[in-house]
Amino acid sequence: MATQQFGAVLVPILGDQLTRDLASLRGRTKDDTVILMMEVWDEATYVKHHKQKITLIFSAMRHFAADLRDAGWQVDYVKLTDPDNAGSFTGEVARAVERHSPRAIHIVEAGEWRVQQAIEEWPDKFDCEIEILPDDRFIASITEFRDWAEGRETFRMEFFYREMRRKTGLLMDGDKPVGDQWNLDKENRKPPKGEMDAPQRPLFEPDAVTREVIALVEDKFSDHFGSLEHFEWPVTREEAEETAEAFFAERLTKFGDYQDAMVHGEDDLWHSMLSTSINLGLLDPLNLCRRAEAAYEAGEAPLNSVEGFIRQIIGWREYVRGFYWYFMPGLESDNALNARRALPEFYWTGDTDMRCLSDSIRSTHNNAHAHHIQRLMVLGNFALLAGCNTRDVQDWYLAVYADAYEWVELPNVAAMVLYADGGKLASKPYAASGNYINKMSNYCKECRYSPAKKTGEGACPFNPLYWHFMDRHRERLEQNHRIGRIYSTWDRMGEEKQRDYLDSAEAFLDTLVPAAKGWARQG
Ligand SMILES: Cc1cc2nc3c(=O)[nH]c(=O)nc-3n(C[C@H](O)[C@H](O)[C@H](O)COP(=O)(O)OP(=O)(O)OC[C@H]3O[C@@H](n4cnc5c(N)ncnc54)[C@H](O)[C@@H]3O)c2cc1C
Ligand code: SF4
Numbered sequence: 001m002a003t004q005q006f007g008a009v010l011v012p013i014l015g016d017q018l019t020r021d022l023a024s025l026r027g028r029t030k031d032d033t034v035i036l037m038m039e040v041w042d043e044a045t046y047v048k049h050h051k052q053k054i055t056l057i058f059s060a061m062r063h064f065a066a067d068l069r070d071a072g073w074q075v076d077y078v079k080l081t082d083p084d085n086a087g088s089f090t091g092e093v094a095r096a097v098e099r100h101s102p103r104a105i106h107i108v109e110a111g112e113w114r115v116q117q118a119i120e121e122w123p124d125k126f127d128c129e130i131e132i133l134p135d136d137r138f139i140a141s142i143t144e145f146r147d148w149a150e151g152r153e154t155f156r157m158e159f160f161y162r163e164m165r166r167k168t169g170l171l172m173d174g175d176k177p178v179g180d181q182w183n184l185d186k187e188n189r190k191p192p193k194g195e196m197d198a199p200q201r202p203l204f205e206p207d208a209v210t211r212e213v214i215a216l217v218e219d220k221f222s223d224h225f226g227s228l229e230h231f232e233w234p235v236t237r238e239e240a241e242e243t244a245e246a247f248f249a250e251r252l253t254k255f256g257d258y259q260d261a262m263v264h265g266e267d268d269l270w271h272s273m274l275s276t277s278i279n280l281g282l283l284d285p286l287n288l289c290r291r292a293e294a295a296y297e298a299g300e301a302p303l304n305s306v307e308g309f310i311r312q313i314i315g316w317r318e319y320v321r322g323f324y325w326y327f328m329p330g331l332e333s334d335n336a337l338n339a340r341r342a343l344p345e346f347y348w349t350g351d352t353d354m355r356c357l358s359d360s361i362r363s364t365h366n367n368a369h370a371h372h373i374q375r376l377m378v379l380g381n382f383a384l385l386a387g388c389n390t391r392d393v394q395d396w397y398l399a400v401y402a403d404a405y406e407w408v409e410l411p412n413v414a415a416m417v418l419y420a421d422g423g424k425l426a427s428k429p430y431a432a433s434g435n436y437i438n439k440m441s442n443y444c445k446e447c448r449y450s451p452a453k454k455t456g457e458g459a460c461p462f463n464p465l466y467w468h469f470m471d472r473h474r475e476r477l478e479q480n481h482r483i484g485r486i487y488s489t490w491d492r493m494g495e496e497k498q499r500d501y502l503d504s505a506e507a508f509l510d511t512l513v514p515a516a517k518g519w520a521r522q523g
Helices: 042-045 052-072 089-100 113-120 142-149 157-168 208-220 237-257 275-280 285-296 302-328 355-367 371-384 390-400 406-418 434-440 461-471 486-493 495-510
Strands: 008-011 033-038 075-079 104-108 127-135
Touching: 008 089, 033 052, 033 089, 052 075, 052 208, 052 275, 075 089, 075 486, 089 113, 113 406, 127 486, 142 302, 157 302, 237 275, 237 285, 237 302, 237 371, 237 434, 275 285, 302 406, 371 406, 371 434, 371 461, 390 406, 461 486, 461 495, 486 495
Parallel strands: 008 033, 008 104, 033 075, 104 127
Antiparallel strands: none
């Protein structure tokens, strides 16, 4: 469209772009800028997000808008209940263009493919200049990842991570890693020792703004998953900062050691609980890494914890974002293992005797959070072994976690958990029997199943499911140098034992009640 000269520059700020350092605000003057923030129905419902997730995002947006106004910015804030709310970003930008006749729209690229596709249509829709800026809150740009990935057959995080270490200089001693090792993950797999009693992170009482959003969510999204009984997430930069401070002061020291541990009733353990704030834009990821590095340099935290924390952020977080953009849109429909089983209903109700699963689902329901190993080795492992439908599993993860945005959820779920990409991300499927969970948690002690029992009544279902999975994917996995050797164990068992495993798995799979339609998406 031909561009006409009108008024100020319109700067739409999306719900996960809540920082004054945003590229679209940089260098702008307050009298020549109208900031647009929009609560829209499409975004709140494209999957039926956990009630705490919607509350978190809307409350953080409202607090951020107030903060911008206090700082003198002109903010046009559209609430969900605005009677003329168009329900979509594009519809709301169209209304804002009517109201403000901007000479240009400057927006930072969206985190999610779906939203970015809509933004890229704006130049054809609106009669003003549209500038889409890179999201430089990430350390690696989308192009940088593409340049790294181009021509590779496998895309291991480890090599990308080393590039990020070199780029940022984090934990580097010249061109060598501090301590002469890039990755101390092997030190970070200690099983829990009884009750862990990790220090409590700060919990925040909802203020008036949050209470208003909670009432809105209870009213408009009452059929969404999750409880709002204890909404305690940080919703402002100050609260997020307090959470980060507490983590560095009290929990970073043991973050590494117990990164993979799971303890009944201790939902946070030594994890940072910062993902919601980082993903919203309330905390800067690089700044957090520099602070972790400073704690190591000051002798306040061990290298395995600090390297582990930094790797999660400049390694995994950056990597999955690059991976998402490199493999979208195909990643969404990849299904290399042809997984088709409907997601069991207990993912939504928590109603299962498998204690590891019921505990992880309870935490998910009550807090919109479960930590990494629960997501990967309990909830994900079950979905992988049972062959649950990739789409159902993706929708579940996207809906239930307060930190879930497709750019970070999808690579973790489709590629890491479900191996749906056929091994581009992971060198082997993260498949495990009950032994792993028994070693890394205290769940099994009180479970109705026994991890020591391999088949039949009372056997931990992960045991026969593991072999059922291995057997049905033999053709593909036997060639895999990291997992292929397992088939000699399988073959040595003999036919009768194998049959016992397979029958036991099938008998268990037959008991699974599929989730009704309508939990994750409008029915
Ligand atoms: C199946 C599955 C789904 C996941 N979905 C999400 C999601 O939707 N959103 C999300 O932010 N994280 C996701 N993760 C990654 C991880 O589980 C969460 O980031 C973490 O549990 C958040 O809690 P924390 O802040 O206490 O993390 P910590 O354990 O303290 O880790 C520190 C930070 O590292 C980053 N991080 C750690 N692991 C990953 C990872 N695998 N990918 C990206 N960033 C990582 C996060 O920013 C996190 O805050 C998923 C992992 C799995 C296995
Ligand atoms: S016995 Fe099996 S199902 Fe029960 S808690 Fe342990 S791993 Fe989970």
